[in-house]
Amino acid sequence: MSQATKTVFLRAVAIAALTLAAGSIALGDDPPPPANPAPGGRHNNPAWAACKKQADDQKLERGDARREFMKTCIAKSSGTSPASS
Numbered sequence: 001m002s003q004a005t006k007t008v009f010l011r012a013v014a015i016a017a018l019t020l021a022a023g024s025i026a027l028g029d030d031p032p033p034p035a036n037p038a039p040g041g042r043h044n045n046p047a048w049a050a051c052k053k054q055a056d057d058q059k060l061e062r063g064d065a066r067r068e069f070m071k072t073c074i075a076k077s078s079g080t081s082p083a084s085s
Helices: 003-028 046-057 064-078
Strands: none
Touching: 046 064
């Protein structure tokens, strides 16, 4: 192997190593995703979950009837009047 070939080969190896190192550093800086994207959302609300189970048990289909049932059920469980939409 000639001196010029060795130099080209070593430069190629060095560039590849630097590229891989830079890529791993950039990927390592990304923040981890949140454990629960919606803390306190309706799906973490026990009253909402209980009302949903009741609606499922009654086999209420999606639509106005189910929506009204959920509004009144949640209002009863929280002790407030349902919000009008």
